[in-house]
Amino acid sequence: MKGIKIHKPTQGQRWVVADVHANLKTLQYLVEKKLRLRLEDQLFLLGDYLNRGPDSKGVIDYLIELQDDDFQLYPLRGNHEQMLLDSHEKAKNYSEEELRLPSIQRGRGLKDAKRQLYPKYLNFLGSLPYYYELDEFYLVHAGFNFTVKNPLSDLDAMLWTRDFTERFIPEKINYKRVIYGHTTTPLSAIKEAVTNKAQAIPLDNGCYKHSLDEYGHLCAFNLDTWELVCQKNLDKGSDAQ
Template identity: 45%
Template sequence: MYKQILSNLTGGRRLVIADVHGCLKTMKALVESKIKLSQKDQLFLLGDYINKGKNSAGVLDYIIELIKQNYKLYPLRGNHEQRFLDACHEFKKLKNTSDQFPFSTQWKSSLDLLDERGQPQQKYIELLEQFPYYYELDKFYVVHAGFNFDSSTPFTDYSSMVLVRNLHSNPTSKVIVHGHQIHQLHEIIHKVKTRSTIIPLDNGCYKKLSLRNVLRNAFLWRKIGNLCCLNLDTFELLVQKNID
């Protein structure tokens, strides 16, 4: 259920991007204009590619396209992918009974993941089922939400890896890089600059602020609504504001 990558034999950068949530234009701007991804780089994605934003299917198609072009992508699953897969499996079980549930009503912000009959597209199910829960690197754990260290088996507690919140302690010898829970930009910057043992990267990319909200709080736009990328080797933080 996880992959272990101990080194980068290609000599490229090791990069981590936080929760995209259907913000395809923002993701492309970050990957192509700010990161300028090369085929030598390793790009880790923290999950939650779907829901909230406008283009869930577009984000998944973009991931598929990059993989086909031989970019070294390492996508994780987040809680939104897990919920989608759980709903798909439930739908399959109920498919031939009179007790079907209207799948489309469960995913109003991700109807593009469904076909014309309102059923989940098989290509997305097959893609998401391949995504592991975490990656272990030489000095890092890369995971969507974190680990439940109150458990006697935190590295097989897969539910916690996509759902745990308020991760405050890290008893391991490696830095945990995670998404899932929105942190203000100054908090993320501080964690990166101080080389914290727990580094959050989710800045609520999908929370594009209206002009009305910005006028209400002139500093609010600086706090949330960005897609963040961390270079694991240099600790450089790249930030792309929402343009979707």
């Protein structure tokens, strides 16, 4: 699934949350205590739910639980999800000897002994789209490739590109603003982009970089009120993935 068009709800708010990176406690506190998410709200997530923080499995389980509880959850695919899906495919051809060799356990707890994703997680990750198109915005993990005729055709760029704002051509995407993650951005720069209502707004503050000034927050942006809500990292740990 490449992209999905989502219409504004008749009631409720629309929130966008940037890269979670396995920081479950921080995500839960942001969603439940600060945003106070309701069933009529829409919650968009920009990908990279895995790795770097302490609980990749916990974050994915939490997102699936929100969906099962009928919250309007719209998660995107990030490069870390794609890497996990790629490793799942690669492991299909591993010999028994290769399976016994040490490996980087990306997505610990999401795979079986043969390094295959459990069906529950494979279905969730495999269904993630690359972008959402809203009435006034595009939401994407990394950005778009404006050097090609149709920026919505380059799926790889949506997961991996950086510095795409230097080549931004608004008319190629119907003059809509872009909300994106992937590139860790100082908090002051995120706030400046929101205040100035920039054409492209970064939201990834590097939640896992909790020891650095200007970083270490999980950010949520209200698409209707332009409110920015930031939660300092509550997890602290790292799973070194």
